[in-house]
Amino acid sequence: MEKMRSNISMAVIRRLPKYYRYLNDLVEKGVTRISSMEFGRILGFTASQIRQDLNCFGGFGQQGYGYNVEELRDEIANILGLNKTNNAIIVGAGNLGQAIANYSGFRGSGFILKGMFDINPRLVGISIRDIKIMDIDEMSEFIKKADINVGIICTPKEGAQEVADRLTGERIKAIWNFAPTDLDVPEDVIVENVHLSESLMVLAYLMNQRENAEDNK
């Protein structure tokens, strides 16, 4: 049974998926047990950090043995809520929306794509992976009918806030936002941003810096 600590830091939470990914790889390789030290070596973390992180949720290991790989993997899946399903829709069915619709990572995260929406009449009616693109005016009704609780925003930044307003108006619980803007939503709505341009700018910064450092040598 998990410890009930609700004040886990985001730093810890953002490491959990990486733990999960590597544990999955280990399971596939047939590794049954692992120590925090060896796991840390693989991940590039300190053993201490791994033990500290895992202990936020419970004592999954055993002295003199380490962690059972499969058991730990399942515990983390449980902590991440990957066993629960969430019905999702994509709003904005352009290139990015379509790529996300085809994204295989949905499998295994518990998210199920139920519909796609766009304002562009050329896109409405097209199907991506058996998901029909619908007109955005049908969205509210669809959310109710299909029990949607996650909205994925793949619109340009101009339309994003309005889409967010419509989604939250329908009591959606979470938004996965790919639009390059910060959304203003009620405090009980969760927003996870994927800001590609920011990621790219960080890359630009690091390249630029590296270059400057070399010039100064």
Add this chain to the structure above:
Amino acid sequence: MEKMRSNISMAVIRRLPKYYRYLNDLVEKGVTRISSMEFGRILGFTASQIRQDLNCFGGFGQQGYGYNVEELRDEIANILGLNKTNNAIIVGAGNLGQAIANYSGFRGSGFILKGMFDINPRLVGISIRDIKIMDIDEMSEFIKKADINVGIICTPKEGAQEVADRLTGERIKAIWNFAPTDLDVPEDVIVENVHLSESLMVLAYLMNQRENAEDNK
């Protein structure tokens, strides 16, 4: 002239693009000056943090006045290296690769897409935004010829490491990695990961947690 501090923390660096984005918005709105307090209110940061962050790179403000919006925007663009151009190729021309190719965020970050590569013969020959998809065997030669220094990996995780090896073999400087795996590269190569599945799992965690918290009320 910038201060020369090379030990800027990643926490600061990852905030720079957000500063840049909001400053651009302010320029567009015609705002000419702003105090750290007002800027913080808009961004959701403390005034202290903004002043502290900016001071890593230089004293861009003025007592009793604040910061000149346009000037600060340009300074940050310069710090981020957005004025320099970098030639990039996309490896993996599936849905995600094509979406990235169409991604308008390249404009304004200084990255120029010069080519796309795939192993799938059905894709080779197709053009996306005037960029021809080539066979991956032509990649090495193309990198030399077209002076490419950035590789964007949009392959499944299975092929990603091999692509990274080929890219670094050609002395590429940086990789923008969308494959759900951590790449092993020489230490002078910069890797910026966009791990969508990890982002999605964090979303799952937060939703799951919110639900648990509500149940315990």
Add this chain to the structure above:
DNA sequence: ATCAGTTTGTTAAATAATTACCAATAAAAA
């Protein structure tokens, strides 16, 4: 059983990041 060797969970120490504070100084008002 007993014992040597591992490895955890947990507490303490060290490091990093954020926030508060304030003297110095420029802008704006008087």
Add this chain to the structure above:
DNA sequence: TTTTTATTGGTAATTATTTAACAAACTGAT
């Protein structure tokens, strides 16, 4: 010009995160 007000840049205090240390406890071998 002088005074008041605003606001920075930098330093100090606080808070958060990471790493180190170690007693407790399990494994596996003898």
